[in-house]
Amino acid sequence: QVQLQESGPGLVKPSQTLSLTCTVSGGSISSGDHYWNWIRQSPGKGLEWIGHIYYDGTTWYNPSLKSRVTISLDTSKNQFSLRLTSVTAADTAVYFCVREGWNGDYYLFDYWGQGSLVTVSS
Amino acid sequence: DIQLTQSPSFLSASVGDRVTVTCRAGQVISNYLAWFQQKPGKAPKLLIYAASTLQSGVPSRFSGSGSGTEFTLTISSLQPEDFATYYCQQVNDYPRTFGQGTKLEIK
Numbered sequence: 001q002v003q004l005q006e007s008g009p010g011l012v013k014p015s016q017t018l019s020l021t022c023t024v025s026g027g028s029i030s031s032g033d034h035y036w037n038w039i040r041q042s043p044g045k046g047l048e049w050i051g052h053i054y055y056d057g058t059t060w061y062n063p064s065l066k067s068r069v070t071i072s073l074d075t076s077k078n079q080f081s082l083r084l085t086s087v088t089a090a091d092t093a094v095y096f097c098v099r100e101g102w103n104g105d106y107y108l109f110d111y112w113g114q115g116s117l118v119t120v121s122s
Numbered sequence: 123d124i125q126l127t128q129s130p131s132f133l134s135a136s137v138g139d140r141v142t143v144t145c146r147a148g149q150v151i152s153n154y155l156a157w158f159q160q161k162p163g164k165a166p167k168l169l170i171y172a173a174s175t176l177q178s179g180v181p182s183r184f185s186g187s188g189s190g191t192e193f194t195l196t197i198s199s200l201q202p203e204d205f206a207t208y209y210c211q212q213v214n215d216y217p218r219t220f221g222q223g224t225k226l227e228i229k
Contacts, residue, residue, distance in 0.1 A: 037218075047166065047209060049218040062217040063123075096165055100213075106172050107213055109156065112165035 002026040004097045006116035012091075013122050018084040022097030022113060023077070030055045030075040035100035035107065038071060038082045040093040041115075048093075052100060053080055087120045094118075124148050124212050128221035134229045139200045143224045145193045145210035154214035157186055157195045160223075161206045169208075170195065200226075 008020035022036070029036060037052040051061035053071045061069050070083040084091060095118055099111040125148035135141050145155065153173035158166035168177045170186035173193055183198045197204055205228050210221040 046222050047211075047220040049220070051217075060216050064217075106175075108168060108171050108177070109158075109166075109211065109213075110168055110177070112167075115165055 002099060002101075002111045004099065004111055004113035006095060006097050006113045008116060008118070010117055010119060012087055012118060012120050014088055014120055015086055018082070018087050018091060018118055018120070020082045020095055020097075020116060020118070021079050022081070023079050024099070025078070027099075028075075029073060029078055029080060033102040036071075036073070036080045037098040037100050037109065039096045039098055041096070042090075042093045045093075050082065050084075050095075089120050092118065092120045123217055124151060124215055124219050126210050126212055126219055126221040128208075128210060128224050131222065131224060133224060133226050135200055135226065136229045137200050137202055141197050141200060141226065143195045143208055143210075143226075145188075145195070145221050147191045147193070147212060150190050151212045151214035153189050154212055155186075155188070155193050156211045156213065157184075158209045158211065159204075159206045160209065166209060202228075 003025045005023045012018045032055050035052040038050040040048050051071050053059045068085045073080045094115040096115045097113040100107050101110045127146045129144050155173045157170040160166040169180050174186045185196045187194050207223045207225045209223050
């Protein structure tokens with residue numbers, strides 16, 4: 001059973017960098033055929049896709065955040081990470097790490113972390 | 123970006139009711155649509171993918187249909203555990219986008 005767990009600071013100051021790590025267990029992030037995503041949800045709001053990374057390091061980012069986002073892999077630790085620079089209060093959200101798995105026919109957002117609340121405040 | 127518009131945004135229903143939620147895409151997305159259920163304080167849970175395929179372990183009272191730009195999620199007989207917020211999501215193009223959500227409440 002694949003499990004994902006987010007970790008990182010719960011409080012970040014404005015203009016600083018938000019950094020989160022997702023630890024994957026029950027499967028290897030370098031085994032291929034899966035994308036590893038970050039999705040966020042602002043308090044009381046809907047879901048926003050931030051971006052994802054393929055096992056070979058190829059990334060896709062939401063254009064609305066692209067200039068501030070980096071997603072990377074650490075295959076030795078079976079982790080992937082999110083960096084979001086120059087944060088403002090608008091970046092306050094619950095951040096989810098999510099596997100987009102290939103079932104042979106289709107990509108599915110099938111495994112989600114529990115979410116990590118990050119508040120941007122001085 | 124492909125905009126997804128869900129209707130209604132709020133739905134009040136009773137246990138045993140049949141309910142339908144609609145998701146309309148701003149452009150054709152074939153069948154590249156998924157539905158998620160989210161309960162307060164929890165991560166979304168995948169219910170349906172490819173517009174109509176039930177994810178493993180999801181009760182058969184959930185069903186999805188549609189193709190192109192119009193899609194529906196139907197719950198045939200509401201159970202107490204079904205009261206939650208439902209989101210559609212498209213995976214036809216980048217960036218991946220979600221509908222604004224439909225909150226299903228107990229009448």
